[in-house]
Amino acid sequence: MSFSLNPVLAREVRERFRGRRAPLFVTLWVLGVGLIGYLVYVIAQYAAQDAFGLGQAVAGGYMGRFIYEGMLFLLMTGVVMIVPGLTSLSIIGERERQTFHLLQVTQLSALQIVLGKLWSSMSYFLLLLVAVAPVVAVPLLFGGVRITDLLAGLGMVLLTAVMLGSVGIWASSRARSSRGAVAAAYTWSFVLAFITLAAMAGELLLVHDGTGFPAQGREIVSVLPNPYVGMVSAAVHPLGTDGVSGTPFDIVEVLLLQRQGYDAFGFGVDLGPDAARALPLRRPPVWMFTVGIYLVIVVGALWGATRRVTAPASRIRPLRRANGT
Amino acid sequence: MIELRSVEKRYGSVMALRGLDLTVPEGSVFGLIGPNGAGKTTAMLILSSLLARDGGSVQVAGADPQRDPKTVRRHLGYMPDFFGFYESLNAYEYLEFFAAVQGVPPARRRGVVLDLLALVDLSHKADADVNTLSRGMKQRLSLARALIHDPQLLVLDEPASGLDPRARVQLRELIAELHRMGKTILISSHILSELEGICTHMGVIDEGVVKAQGDMEAIRGAFTGSRRVRVRLADGDVDRALDLLGAHPEVAEASVERQRLDFVLAGDDDTSAGLLSELVGAGLTVYEWRVEAAGLEELFLQLTQEEEAE
Numbered sequence: 332m333s334f335s336l337n338p339v340l341a342r343e344v345r346e347r348f349r350g351r352r353a354p355l356f357v358t359l360w361v362l363g364v365g366l367i368g369y370l371v372y373v374i375a376q377y378a379a380q381d382a383f384g385l386g387q388a389v390a391g392g393y394m395g396r397f398i399y400e401g402m403l404f405l406l407m408t409g410v411v412m413i414v415p416g417l418t419s420l421s422i423i424g425e426r427e428r429q430t431f432h433l434l435q436v437t438q439l440s441a442l443q444i445v446l447g448k449l450w451s452s453m454s455y456f457l458l459l460l461v462a463v464a465p466v467v468a469v470p471l472l473f474g475g476v477r478i479t480d481l482l483a484g485l486g487m488v489l490l491t492a493v494m495l496g497s498v499g500i501w502a503s504s505r506a507r508s509s510r511g512a513v514a515a516a517y518t519w520s521f522v523l524a525f526i527t528l529a530a531m532a533g534e535l536l537l538v539h540d541g542t543g544f545p546a547q548g549r550e551i552v553s554v555l556p557n558p559y560v561g562m563v564s565a566a567v568h569p570l571g572t573d574g575v576s577g578t579p580f581d582i583v584e585v586l587l588l589q590r591q592g593y594d595a596f597g598f599g600v601d602l603g604p605d606a607a608r609a610l611p612l613r614r615p616p617v618w619m620f621t622v623g624i625y626l627v628i629v630v631g632a633l634w635g636a637t638r639r640v641t642a643p644a645s646r647i648r649p650l651r652r653a654n655g656t
Numbered sequence: 657m658i659e660l661r662s663v664e665k666r667y668g669s670v671m672a673l674r675g676l677d678l679t680v681p682e683g684s685v686f687g688l689i690g691p692n693g694a695g696k697t698t699a700m701l702i703l704s705s706l707l708a709r710d711g712g713s714v715q716v717a718g719a720d721p722q723r724d725p726k727t728v729r730r731h732l733g734y735m736p737d738f739f740g741f742y743e744s745l746n747a748y749e750y751l752e753f754f755a756a757v758q759g760v761p762p763a764r765r766r767g768v769v770l771d772l773l774a775l776v777d778l779s780h781k782a783d784a785d786v787n788t789l790s791r792g793m794k795q796r797l798s799l800a801r802a803l804i805h806d807p808q809l810l811v812l813d814e815p816a817s818g819l820d821p822r823a824r825v826q827l828r829e830l831i832a833e834l835h836r837m838g839k840t841i842l843i844s845s846h847i848l849s850e851l852e853g854i855c856t857h858m859g860v861i862d863e864g865v866v867k868a869q870g871d872m873e874a875i876r877g878a879f880t881g882s883r884r885v886r887v888r889l890a891d892g893d894v895d896r897a898l899d900l901l902g903a904h905p906e907v908a909e910a911s912v913e914r915q916r917l918d919f920v921l922a923g924d925d926d927t928s929a930g931l932l933s934e935l936v937g938a939g940l941t942v943y944e945w946r947v948e949a950a951g952l953e954e955l956f957l958q959l960t961q962e963e964e965a966e
Contacts, residue, residue: 339757341753342742346743349744429739430740435706437757642706642707643702643705643722645707646667
């Protein structure tokens with residue numbers, strides 16, 4: 332059975348887009364992203380005026396990068412907030428609808444069931460992404476951002492979506508109630524997105540040498556699985572680094588520079604995209620670690636979910652009823 | 657078609673199946689009866705490749721459901737004791753989805769689905785949302801789903817549970833039709849009257865073991881020693897008849913109500929004829945002498961009573 336014809340995917344897509352909820356959510360999502368995109372544009376305008384004054388040729392590139400970084404941050408936050416909700420009900424939903432056994436006794440393998448669930452969630456997320464593509468592409472009009480930068484950033488957003496989707500399906504396969512599945516999926520999502528940032532703060536304090544920000548060139552392990560840091564690393568200068576430029580990602584870029592052993596950076600030094608490789612890399616960029624970690628998580632989560640869906644099982648796990656009995 | 661040998665299944669400290677033996681011949685309608693908690697559903701889950709056994713051996717259509725579940729699933733249609741439906745799909749789409757997951761080629765799906773809807777008398781509900789169907793209709797749609805890949809074997813777990821009398825009759829007719837089509841059907845129930853009349857074979861399961869099994873004649877034959885006899889006599893003859901019959905060890909559980917005398921006869925047709933001759937020979941007027949074959953309910957009660965007595 333070919334991947335594209337997975338019947339679970341076909342049915343889920345049909346169900347998902349039937350009714351009013353999906354179009355309503357897509358509409359709200361586009362409006363929300365559009366509104367926030369406009370706010371980012373306004374902020375970028377003020378920031379450009381502060382940095383360069385009106386009429387500066389370089390301000391266009393600055394604004395493009397500012398909006399690009401703002402939009403990527405928004406999309407990544409969307410992934411962290413939306414994807415666990417899309418996938419966490421996938422398997423437990425089948426059990427609660429009492430269709431789980433019916434699927435298990437068909438010719439579909441457990442892996443096909445799990446992948447069908449993952450792709451249906453991802454297809455919905457892709458729709459959300461495509462719906463806001465015009466807004467996300469706005470920075471290209473201003474300049475300062477190469478198409479490869481945009482693709483690298485979106486690639487990290489997509490990989491994070493697949494990773495969190497896989498974790499959501501794994502949580503769903505283990506849960507005994509939909510509430511538990513949602514809680515577990517969001518817990519993992521928030522741990523990766525936010526708790527790692529808190530851990531990073533703790534780690535920075537530990538490696539602080541009393542003279543500078545963190546001790547130069549030290550590895551900050553807790554940031555490696557963080558989706559935001561991984562995205563900045565991939566989206567700003569995937570194979571190089573330069574000074575910070577006064578755009579939203581600066582706070583992470585400072586960390587990335589420190590990790591590479593550079594502390595002599597200045598704000599607004601160089602805005603041209605081709606100046607990205609001004610400083611040579613001294614250690615592999617963070618995004619490489621992030622991608623590796625995420626691929627391991629994806630494989631592990633899908634393997635775990637497949638095991639849970641495989642029949643015959645040694646026992647039929649009872650559901651936890653809504654009243655707690 | 658189905659062979660279970662010494663199958664064991666344990667849930668924690670509870671033994672659900674304790675060396676279960678079951679043989680379901682090809683082409684039979686096999687009724688598996690037993691009280692709630694007897695192990696019927698566990699046995700069905702095991703042979704349907706959903707649950708792993710702890711011991712024993714199982715063969716379904718020549719394959720072991722634990723080692724070769726895919727082969728078993730190709731030959732088996734499973735209908736659990738609950739409805740499982742997707743919201744927002746209509747009856748046609750529901751069957752079409754299961755046709756796809758069962759590997760029915762796309763070019764054949766429409767025809768297969770329409771044929772099955774006609775078979776279960778739901779053609780007029782093809783476009784209806786599944787949630788709007790009555791319980792009987794849902795049950796028939798479930799049966800159509802189990803048949804979607806044209807399996808040789810149907811495993812139906814409590815299919816008539818919760819149905820109204822009319823829906824039960826429809827379901828029985830449907831099962832009879834499937835039997836005529838050559839399907840082997842394993843059907844469980846704890847309501848014995850549901851199975852009487854449609855089964856060619858029967859197994860009685862209680863506390864995780866099969867107490868008796870075989871074709872209906874053999875099962876009944878095994879219990880001819882305990883057929884119920886109903887006798888209608890002339891006024892004043894009942895007490896004498898009771899005295900005469902009470903002297904025979906083959907007669908038990910005699911009860912009197914007006915001119916009627918009921919008792920359980922532990923013997924064959926010759927024993928019955930001998931008793932009747934004795935009453936007539938003693939000058940009693942016997943208006944009616946009716947020997948009733950044991951019904952499923954009586955058989956079941958006998959089996960469970962024997963167990964309790966032990």
